[in-house]
Amino acid sequence: MAVSALTENLKNGGVGRDIPQNPLTREVSRSITHQRSSFSYSTSPEAARHRPSFHESGSPFLIRTMTGAAPKKLQPFREQDIKILLLENVNKTGQDVLREQGYQVEALKSSLPEDQLIEKIKDVHVLGIRSKTKLNSRVLAAAKNLIVVGCFCIGTNQVDLKYAADHGICVFNSPFSNSRSVAELIIAEIICLARQLGDRSNEMHQGIWNKVSAKCWEVRGKTLGIVGYGHIGSQLSVLTESMGMRVIYYDVVNLMSMGTAHQVSSLDELLKGADFVTCHVPELPETKNMISTKEFEQMKQGSYLINASRGSVVDIPALIEAMKSGKIAGAALDVYPSEPAGNGDYFTNDLNSWAEDLRRLKNIILTPHIGGSTEEAQSAIGVEVAESLVRYVNEGVTIGAVNMPEVTLRSLTMDEPDHARVIFIHQNVPGVLGRVNKVLSDHNVDKQMSDSRGDMAYMMADISNVKQAEIDTLYRDLEGLKERIITRILY
Ligand SMILES: NC(=O)c1ccc[n+]([C@@H]2O[C@H](COP(=O)([O-])OP(=O)(O)OC[C@H]3O[C@@H](n4cnc5c(N)ncnc54)[C@H](O)[C@@H]3O)[C@@H](O)[C@H]2O)c1
Numbered sequence: 001m002a003v004s005a006l007t008e009n010l011k012n013g014g015v016g017r018d019i020p021q022n023p024l025t026r027e028v029s030r031s032i033t034h035q036r037s038s039f040s041y042s043t044s045p046e047a048a049r050h051r052p053s054f055h056e057s058g059s060p061f062l063i064r065t066m067t068g069a070a071p072k073k074l075q076p077f078r079e080q081d082i083k084i085l086l087l088e089n090v091n092k093t094g095q096d097v098l099r100e101q102g103y104q105v106e107a108l109k110s111s112l113p114e115d116q117l118i119e120k121i122k123d124v125h126v127l128g129i130r131s132k133t134k135l136n137s138r139v140l141a142a143a144k145n146l147i148v149v150g151c152f153c154i155g156t157n158q159v160d161l162k163y164a165a166d167h168g169i170c171v172f173n174s175p176f177s178n179s180r181s182v183a184e185l186i187i188a189e190i191i192c193l194a195r196q197l198g199d200r201s202n203e204m205h206q207g208i209w210n211k212v213s214a215k216c217w218e219v220r221g222k223t224l225g226i227v228g229y230g231h232i233g234s235q236l237s238v239l240t241e242s243m244g245m246r247v248i249y250y251d252v253v254n255l256m257s258m259g260t261a262h263q264v265s266s267l268d269e270l271l272k273g274a275d276f277v278t279c280h281v282p283e284l285p286e287t288k289n290m291i292s293t294k295e296f297e298q299m300k301q302g303s304y305l306i307n308a309s310r311g312s313v314v315d316i317p318a319l320i321e322a323m324k325s326g327k328i329a330g331a332a333l334d335v336y337p338s339e340p341a342g343n344g345d346y347f348t349n350d351l352n353s354w355a356e357d358l359r360r361l362k363n364i365i366l367t368p369h370i371g372g373s374t375e376e377a378q379s380a381i382g383v384e385v386a387e388s389l390v391r392y393v394n395e396g397v398t399i400g401a402v403n404m405p406e407v408t409l410r411s412l413t414m415d416e417p418d419h420a421r422v423i424f425i426h427q428n429v430p431g432v433l434g435r436v437n438k439v440l441s442d443h444n445v446d447k448q449m450s451d452s453r454g455d456m457a458y459m460m461a462d463i464s465n466v467k468q469a470e471i472d473t474l475y476r477d478l479e480g481l482k483e484r485i486i487t488r489i490l491y
């Protein structure tokens with residue numbers, strides 16, 4: 001087996017010493033054959049609602065030590081050798097956090113077509129994306145040095161999370177930093193649809209005076225049906241009740257209602273009872289075309305449909321028919337099955353075959369996936385995701401990861417000069433930890449944490465009395481274990 005550049009770097013003593021070409025080079029094990037498809041990587045419905053945040057911990061990147069001693073910065077690489085590619089206009093706050101670390105950061109404004117992306121990410125260690133970039137197995141397989149992906153958004157459906165986990169690529173997101181922004185957009189849309197504001201404004205822009213009250217309504221006393229009562233749905237529940245709306249919701253999980261909202265037991269019940277239906281579910285096989293012809297038939301005559309979740313959730317040709325027939329009086333869409341790569345691109349039939357029919361409808365608000373696009377949300381997401389990336393690169397901490405078990409150890413301190421942190425990502429099969437601990441057995445294992453998720457497992461151990469020369473041997477011995485996916489040694 002070739003000695004990786006990481007090993008070379010470790011051999012050479014780490015930060016600021018001899019320059020390795022690829023400081024985090026990894027050889028991804030191709031021998032992973034187990035495919036336990038029952039395991040779910042979706043953020044819902046099983047996921048914890050609120051993940052612990054390190055924002056308040058003083059130093060964003062180092063875990064506070066129990067003793068109060070200064071934490072030691074673990075970096076067996078030169079920061080400027082860490083290559084980071086950020087796509088889709090990741091907020092400057094996130095770019096700044098990464099640049100402050102000294103990493104090489106390239107930030108592009110849009111996403112890239114698959115073949116260009118494959119070429120571009122060949123030697124990248126860290127990749128930052130938003131909702132548009134599709135990281136399927138073909139793309140991820142080309143990213144030979146990639147150790148971590150940051151989704152600077154909530155949704156992670158654009159990433160093949162299982163493939164990434166099985167190949168030791170950790171994925172982070174921002175679970176709720178833009179939830180409020182989405183909820184506020186929906187509030188605006190409910191009123192705009194009820195009053196046909198989009199149409200009136202368009203008419204005025206064309207110089208047409210059209211003062212009408214027919215089929216324009218107050219929202220007070222109307223029923224909002226929320227499909228998916230997670231971060232966004234529940235926030236919306238509180239805001240709409242304060243506008244005098246009645247709220248019912250449907251979720252696959254039994255949840256505590258906010259205010260006087262009422263959970264209904266089926267989607268049918270929600271559709272039959274709501275004047276406005278709004279979707280806030282993740283993209284999953286079971287949410288694909290969740291609202292289609294049959295569902296539109298069940299909705300009230302003259303009701304409204306809003307979708308700012310994912311483009312696959314609503315069957316748009318069925319919506320077009322339901323609006324043409326008058327069954328649905330108005331709709332607001334923020335997301336589409338195919339979306340343009342970046343600003344300035346066109347939204348036409350070339351992208352979605354029904355685009356022009358959709359644009360011709362009355363009382364429909366079409367927005368370019370801007371639910372989470374506010375200054376507040378984007379700057380918070382930038383910092384949150386970039387900090388997760390830094391913690392992962394520098395310390396191997398996976399807290400907040402969406403496809404790996406959450407593993408952390410308190411930081412090593414400056415009082416522990418001969419310590420090293422061993423990170424061993426491996427296949428989740430019996431006997432591995434025994435073999436790992438045999439490799440570590442010449443050292444004292446001061447602390448160790450191991451956890452598994454699906455087919456992979458993540459082990460982190462802080463060992464003491466490690467001489468520089470021994471690190472290379474440790475690395476080689478761990479790399480020699482057949483279950484290994486990635487080995488990293490930080491000191
Ligand atoms: N338009 C935008 O800019 C924008 C911004 C943020 C999030 N989003 C999308 O909105 C989605 C929801 O966001 P969130 O933060 O509220 O997510 P969340 O995970 O907090 O909540 C999702 C809820 O949907 C429920 N759910 C899952 N499957 C369901 C099903 N089949 N039927 C009914 N309920 C189901 C879950 O139990 C959960 O309560 C995200 O997954 C993302 O795709 C879009």
Ligand SMILES: O=C(O)CC[C@@H](O)C(=O)O
Nearest residue numbers: 130131132153154155372
């Ligand atoms: O900013 C984006 O591209 C995605 C926003 C939203 O859909 C999310 O998943 O957070």
